[in-house]
Amino acid sequence: MTALLPDRRLNAYRPDLAEARLAGVVTAARYTEGDPARLAVPVAPLRPRPDAAAGIDTELLFGETVRVLDRADGWAWAKADADGYVGYLPETALGPAAAATHVVTAPRTFAYAGADLRTPAAFPLSMGSRLSIVGKRETRGTRYLTLDGGQSVVAAHCRPLDAPADADYVAVAARFLETPYLWGGRSGFGIDCSGLVQLAMAMAGRPAPRDSDMQADGLGEPVGREDLRRGDLVFWKGHVAIMEDEATILHANGHTMSVAREGLEEAIRRIGWLYQQPTGYRRP
Template sequence: MLDRRLHAFRPDLADVALKGQVEAARFVTPEPAMVVQPVVALRPKADPSIGIDTELLMGEEVRVFERENGWAWVQAVDDGYVGYLPEATLGGVTTATHVVAVPRTFVYSGPDLRFPTRLALSMGSRLTIIGEAETRGTRYFLLADGGALVARHLRPVSDPPAIDYVSVAAFFLETPYLWGGKSGFGIDCSGLVQLAMRMAGLRAPRDSDMQASGLGVPIERNELRRGDLVFWKGHVAIMEDETSMIHANGHTMSVARETLDAAIERIGWLYGTPTGYRRPVAET
């Protein structure tokens, strides 16, 4: 059985790439589109009252299978996640030149930190920069609509990625925990792993069960070192060194540091002991 989180198929409609693998009344070739709002919830149904599966950030590309009643049924290009989002959050595909490289930043109405802000963007958001300006010694990058961002908050997409994804994850300490979140405004355990790794040029599946079964290679607890992952049922943490870890968790409702021993003792009464340990590998 194909995973519906990663394959677009319903009884009435399916991705043409799945023809011969699933049954559907109609198969369609998806159309390309791009997220044009800062953070967009992706849901398992076209219903704003239900919980989210994940989030997409500004500049992320999707494949659109259906547009109906103000909703779009899409698949994210980056990680293959399938779901529904408001159609109004999508626009045409453009070529990104820069990516937000700090946890959060603002789009100002012009190149001046005293100007009103238009948007707040998360790390990982992708933008097309058309120029630059300087005001009172601060350099700004400019957008086609006149918006401006502090230049030091962005990096060109052509630049080498971050070297150490654990250091990227540490930028998110104290960020609020959000089920399904994948941004600097709210993030969950597997979203933290995925976003931090993406900023370091590494690919990671979205959900913790996907990461536990296919991200990197399995190792033993006594082999743990910086950058390794520890899994519980429905949870993942990033090791900072042999004994301490960073994770987005529902206990502190934030991204927090904790020793592995303390986490195992605290989590054990409800979720049991760790189900596995894995070492990510460079799969770009």
């Protein structure tokens, strides 16, 4: 019987190169620990191959860290530190590694050229972005934090990484209502069903796998449909929704092309003709 190869989404290996921890598991010409780097753009797609026409598997957010395994032809082959996802992104999206001190808590905000809302917006930031803060300023009563790149962000839109997180991940997910649906998206600019679960839970200090099949396989414990309550997850083949209460779900979906609130029974009837009945229910 042929041994199953490790999941390529979470394990970096090619015939010419593999991550060091896979030595003895997969065959490659050489192995590497990779080099640390962090995302230097607001959001970057992570793709299954070095091709801008390839689909998006997931996204990395500003300040998130990776291990770069290879660089070639303008592409970096990298593994995300937060969830272990592997893929390709433009080499220009990466900068030197640096320790983050704060995380963005607003669904969307801006880094400004200066500590003043009247200065030009330098770039947008999504919830979950990691910031290295080096100073503080106040302008007309509004407090700003200074990034290590010189830009400023509104202090009320961030929290220190060592501060308590919002324990209610469902309330975090609800803040994304009407955010556009984006296959592979994982930000306040566009998000998919499992990205919503992962990002909302991360903001509550609860790590979760990236894709819905990974979440269905090992996130929390199975529960019965009759026992569903706030915070439980409902899975269909290729889809996941969050229970807002015992009768209502929150989910990023291709029907409304947004993060939407919907009755569970209505969703089951609507989704059933194409994707059949739910495949399971879990309590994180």
